[in-house]
Amino acid sequence: MAAVQMTRDEFIAAIAPYAVADMRNSGVLASITLAQAALESAWGRSAPGNNLFGIKGAGQTQTTKEFVSGQWITIQDGFRVYESWEGSIRDHSRFLTENSRYARAGFFECCKRLDYAGAANALQKAGYATDPTYAQKLTGIIEANGFSKLDKEAAEPMLDKGVANTVIETWIGPAWKKANEAGNEDEKKYMNWLANELRKASGQPLQ
Structure with missing residues (x-):
C-alpha cells in the first residue's frame, strides 16, 4: 500500500x-x-x-x-x-x-x-x-x-493467540467452508465476523 x-x-x-x-x-x-x-x-x-x-x-x-x-x-x-x-x-x-x-x-x-x-x-x-x-x-x-x-x-488481558487460532481453524473455518458451499452468504459473514472477533481479542490483524 x-x-x-x-x-x-x-x-x-x-x-x-x-x-x-x-x-x-x-x-x-x-x-x-x-x-x-x-x-x-x-x-x-x-x-x-x-x-x-x-x-x-x-x-x-x-x-x-x-x-x-x-x-x-x-x-x-x-x-x-x-x-x-x-x-x-x-x-x-x-x-x-x-x-x-x-x-x-x-x-x-x-x-x-x-x-x-x-x-x-x-x-x-x-x-x-x-x-x-x-x-x-x-x-x-x-x-x-x-x-x-x-x-x-x-x-487489557487478551485471549491466547494459539487458542484463538485453534478455534478458528477447528470450528469456524469448516463452518465457513460449509456455508460457502451452500451459498449461505449470511452464515459466511457471521463466521467471518466471529473469526475476526477472536483475532481482535488475541491481538492479531483482522482478515
Whole structure:
C-alpha cells in the first residue's frame, strides 16, 4: 500500500489493528503509532515505499522539509522501504526500541503509564522530528480522534493467540467452508465476523 486516496476513517481502520497488536508486542502506544503515521504520511496519502513514519535509511530518496536554525528548509534524503504498512509499523517500534535515546527521554515509561502526551513529548525531546510543535501535533491528533481508547484496549488481558487460532481453524473455518458451499452468504459473514472477533481479542490483524 503506497500513496493511496482514502478517508481518515479508512486509514484508521486499515492500520489500527496492527497498531494495537504491535503495542501488545513492543509496548509502543497504539495511539502514538496511529498519530505519527497520520502526521508523517498525511493520513496514508503520502507514504512512498510504504514508509508511514518518515524513517530515514536506504531504499529511496525523497524531498522533505526540516526545521533548522529557526526556519524550514527543503532537503533530499534517503528513506526506508517496506513491503507493507504492517511492516512499517513493526519497524517503527523496532526503531524506537533500538535507539536508546527514546528510553532515556522517558518514552517507554510514559507508554507503560498509557500517558500519550508524555510519550509525545519524549519523542520530541529525543529528536524524532525537527518540528518544534511535533508533540503538540501528535497530542492533538490523538485527542481529536479518540485514539487513547486503543491504548486501553491493547492493555487489557487478551485471549491466547494459539487458542484463538485453534478455534478458528477447528470450528469456524469448516463452518465457513460449509456455508460457502451452500451459498449461505449470511452464515459466511457471521463466521467471518466471529473469526475476526477472536483475532481482535488475541491481538492479531483482522482478515
